Amino acid sequence: MKIGILAVQGAFAEHEQMLEQLGAEYIELRKGEDVRQSYDGLILPGGESTVQGKLMRELDMFDTIQSQIKNGMPVLATCAGAILLAQQLSNDAATHLATLPAVVRRNAYGRQLGSFSVDEQIEGIGTFPMRFIRAPYIEKVLDDTKVLAKVDGNIVMVENKNQLAMSFHPELTSDTRIHEMFLKKI
Ligand code: GLN
Numbered sequence: 001m002k003i004g005i006l007a008v009q010g011a012f013a014e015h016e017q018m019l020e021q022l023g024a025e026y027i028e029l030r031k032g033e034d035v036r037q038s039y040d041g042l043i044l045p046g047g048e049s050t051v052q053g054k055l056m057r058e059l060d061m062f063d064t065i066q067s068q069i070k071n072g073m074p075v076l077a078t079c080a081g082a083i084l085l086a087q088q089l090s091n092d093a094a095t096h097l098a099t100l101p102a103v104v105r106r107n108a109y110g111r112q113l114g115s116f117s118v119d120e121q122i123e124g125i126g127t128f129p130m131r132f133i134r135a136p137y138i139e140k141v142l143d144d145t146k147v148l149a150k151v152d153g154n155i156v157m158v159e160n161k162n163q164l165a166m167s168f169h170p171e172l173t174s175d176t177r178i179h180e181m182f183l184k185k186i
Contacts, residue, residue: 001186004029004039006065008055010047010080014171018179032060041074041186044081046133046169049106052080053096062097069099074162076182082165083136090139100163101142108137108154108167122149122157125177130156130168137167 003019005012007028019026026043029035042065044052056062069075069085077085077100084096086104107114114134122128130151138155141147149157149166157166162185170178 001025001041001183002027002039003041003043003183003186004035004037005043006045006052006056006061006081008059008061009051010045011078011169011171012043012045012047014169015043015045015076015078015179018171018176022176022179022183024183029061029065030059032064035061035064035068041076041182042068043182044075044077044084045171046079046081049080049083049096050094053084053094056084056096066097066099069097069163072162074182074185075164076179077163077165078169078171079133079135079167082138082167085163085165087142100158100160100165101145102138102158102160102165103140103142104136105139106136107134108139109135118151120149120151120156122178124148125181128170128177129173129175130170131172132156132168135167138165 003026085100087098088103090105145160
């Protein structure tokens with residue numbers, strides 16, 4: 001089993017460390033030819049979604065990644081990654097991969113005071129330490145997207161078939177359960 005990690009910007013190294021701990025192989029996706037290699041799952045890390053979206057297009061990765069997800073490849077998206085997946089952004093006219101039936105709000109907690117940690121329940125996992133950094137939240141789920149976690153009434157984690165997206169950063173904690181949940185989908 002091999003995971004492709006989008007590695008053009010943001011917190012991809014922390015996801016790599018998680019996968020190393022779990023004994024899963026990975027490759028970094030940095031350019032067009034990388035996304036045309038063979039791998040079984042995708043990770044879209046946190047960072048800056050506008051920059052990541054622009055680089056995916058400029059580096060000729062966008063169409064291939066989009067069709068891999070549409071064709072059912074399991075994807076784990078954290079923070080900016082969730083913004084890349086959203087079918088609609090409530091406060092930005094641009095969308096990116098747009099494969100996840102959900103409306104996402106960028107910087108939903110404000111830009112400066114947007115970093116905090118909280119322990120909350122995730123369906124199928126239990127209490128999880130959630131770390132938020134200038135995070136989005138999911139304003140609305142569409143179609144058959146399932147809510148897996150909420151914080152203060154706001155949706156922070158969802159699942160739609162092969163797509164698992166969250167506002168927070170499990171890769172910045174020592175808790176590997178979300179990555180294990182993702183690897184089980186492969
Ligand atoms: N605010 C960032 C964005 O809009 C996401 C923040 C993050 O990934 N930690 O892309």
